[in-house]
Amino acid sequence: MFDLVVVGAGPAGSTAARIAAGMGLKVLILEKEKFPRYKPCGGALSERATSWLDLRLPEAVCEKAITGARIHYHEWVQDKVKAYRLSTLINRSAFDQFLLQKAIETGASVSFSRVLNYSSKEDHVSVQTDDQIYRSRFLIVASGCQDSLRSRISGKASRDDIGVCLVTEIEADDRDIEARLGSFLDIHFGIAGGGYGWIFPHRGYYSVGIGGLASQLRHPRMIMKGFLENNGFDRDQIIHGHTIPQGGKKKRISLGRVLLTGDAASLVDSFSGEGIYYALRSGEMAARAIGEEKERDVARLYEKRCNKELGEELRYALILSQAMHRHPKAFSWMLERHNEVLDRYIEIAAAKRSYKDFVRWLVPRLPMGILSAR
Numbered sequence: 070m071f072d073l074v075v076v077g078a079g080p081a082g083s084t085a086a087r088i089a090a091g092m093g094l095k096v097l098i099l100e101k102e103k104f105p106r107y108k109p110c111g112g113a114l115s116e117r118a119t120s121w122l123d124l125r126l127p128e129a130v131c132e133k134a135i136t137g138a139r140i141h142y143h144e145w146v147q148d149k150v151k152a153y154r155l156s157t158l159i160n161r162s163a164f165d166q167f168l169l170q171k172a173i174e175t176g177a178s179v180s181f182s183r184v185l186n187y188s189s190k191e192d193h194v195s196v197q198t199d200d201q202i203y204r205s206r207f208l209i210v211a212s213g214c215q216d217s218l219r220s221r222i223s224g225k226a227s228r229d230d231i232g233v234c235l236v237t238e239i240e241a242d243d244r245d246i247e248a249r250l251g252s253f254l255d256i257h258f259g260i261a262g263g264g265y266g267w268i269f270p271h272r273g274y275y276s277v278g279i280g281g282l283a284s285q286l287r288h289p290r291m292i293m294k295g296f297l298e299n300n301g302f303d304r305d306q307i308i309h310g311h312t313i314p315q316g317g318k319k320k321r322i323s324l325g326r327v328l329l330t331g332d333a334a335s336l337v338d339s340f341s342g343e344g345i346y347y348a349l350r351s352g353e354m355a356a357r358a359i360g361e362e363k364e365r366d367v368a369r370l371y372e373k374r375c376n377k378e379l380g381e382e383l384r385y386a387l388i389l390s391q392a393m394h395r396h397p398k399a400f401s402w403m404l405e406r407h408n409e410v411l412d413r414y415i416e417i418a419a420a421k422r423s424y425k426d427f428v429r430w431l432v433p434r435l436p437m438g439i440l441s442a443r
Contacts, residue, residue: 071097073359074196074205075177076184076218078104080345081331082211083168084352090176092360097205098172099198101183101212105166109236109309111269111276111342113156113254114164117420118346126159130167132272133158134252138415141257142401148253149411155419156254158271187218187327194326207359207367211330211352214314219333223320228284230335232264232313232342235293236278237306238271246270257296262286263394264342266296277302280342282315285394315339316347317387322375323368328355336379340390341418347379354378385424392435399435407434 072094075082082098090096113135119126134157137150173179182198187208194208210218214226250270260266262285269276277300279286279293286292294304314335322334330336331348338347358371393400404410413430416422 070193071095071203071205073097073207073209073356074099074194074203075209075211076100076196076216077210077212077331077333078169078172078179079108079165079211079213079331079348080168081333081348081352082209083165083172084349085209085211085330085356086177087168087172087175088353088356089360090172092356094356094360096172096177097203098169098177098179099182099184099196099203100169100179101181103181104169105162107309108161108165109234109311110161111236111267111278112159112161112271113269113343114159115156115343115346115418115420116154117418118343118349119157120420121346122349124168124171126157126164127167130159130163131157132160133270135254137251137253138411139250139253139255140404140411141255141259142404143259145401145405147404147408147411149415150253151415151419153419155415158269158276160271184212184218189325189327206326208327209330209352209355209359210327210333211348212333214332214335215312216333219329222324222327222329223322223335226314226335229282230315230318231283232280232315232337233283233286233289233310234264234278234280234313234342235289235308235310236276237293237297237308239275239277239302239306240273241275243273246273246275258393259397260296261289261292263390268300275302277306280313283312313337313342313344315387316383317385317390321372323371325368328358328368328371330355334375336375336383338383339387340393340424341386343418347383350379351375382424385428389424389428389431403431403435410434 073096075098078100187196196203255268257266261279261281264281266279298304316337322329330351336347337344
């Protein structure tokens with residue numbers, strides 16, 4: 070009998086396991102893939118996430134410090150740079166491996182097994198894998214938005230609630246990368262419905278990708294190939310696809326002894342697509358709720374903390390995303406006439422401003438009615 074079984078060894082799962090093991094709980098992580106493993110991701114870790122993480126990231130994980138952004142909106146382009154770090158480009162495979170190793174060092178066990186199902190009992194949860202059944206007082210599902218385990222708690226997601234991302238890594242000389250982008254993230258709005266395209270300057274390669282809502286992003290591979298070609302890259306790249314949930318909508322994220330974290334709980338910034346910060350935070354909150362409350366109403370405590378500490382930010386990010394993509398001409402007009410819009414927005418990633426503060430500042434400067442549209 071374990072105190073906690075965690076399904077998924079990504080940032081949410083490994084963080085939950087590390088925190089719980091550090092509180093003296095007997096923890097098992099179940100992960101379907103052998104680590105280290107490839108993870109399709111742009112690899113931008115916001116300063117907000119880095120400043121929260123209570124671990125020093127090794128040099129092998131961190132590839133470049135980002136201090137600026139180049140924003141494209143159709144024909145309009147603007148560079149913004151800050152005197153401080155906004156985010157860190159990471160090797161996502163090495164980052165996930167590092168977090169898992171820290172969980173193991175803290176006392177968590179790991180088994181590379183695929184979880185097929187679970188059943189809830191009055192005093193425990195039984196978790197079925199390919200070859201075994203594990204019993205645990207609590208279960209954390211941290212295996213992403215595509216796992217069928219999460220749908221038992223929050224229901225099946227619609228195409229309006231799911232984002233589709235395509236990404237490739239293109240090798241390049243570091244001198245060429247530095248000359249092209251330096252320490253800037255290259256963001257292209259107006260490329261994908263409900264999302265954007267990106268070019269991130271990693272160490273020895275570019276991460277290039279597009280992402281948008283599944284309901285709006287038709288023929289994503291054609292859009293991706295066009296995006297590559299329009300930005301000077303060979304269109305015939307190995308392209309990886311993955312899905313991310315749209316955050317900011319009210320969903321059930323716990324039931325009885327089962328808690329959802331990270332992408333499985335739809336805790337993702339709908340405007341930027343950032344999920345790592347919310348994965349780390351929700352993993353910690355889930356573990357602490359279990360460790361502190363023991364046999365009390367853990368599910369209620371966890372949801373309450375998530376709503377209080379993460380829910381408001383995610384709702385404001387969703388409001389901003391919906392307004393921008395439904396009224397592109399108004400936002401284009403806004404960006405062209407108000408230089409401070411981007412200055413204020415990029416401060417969110419650096420944890421110097423909240424979405425709530427930004428949206429409340431933006432509202433009086435927009436044409437009437439845009440942010441109230443749903």
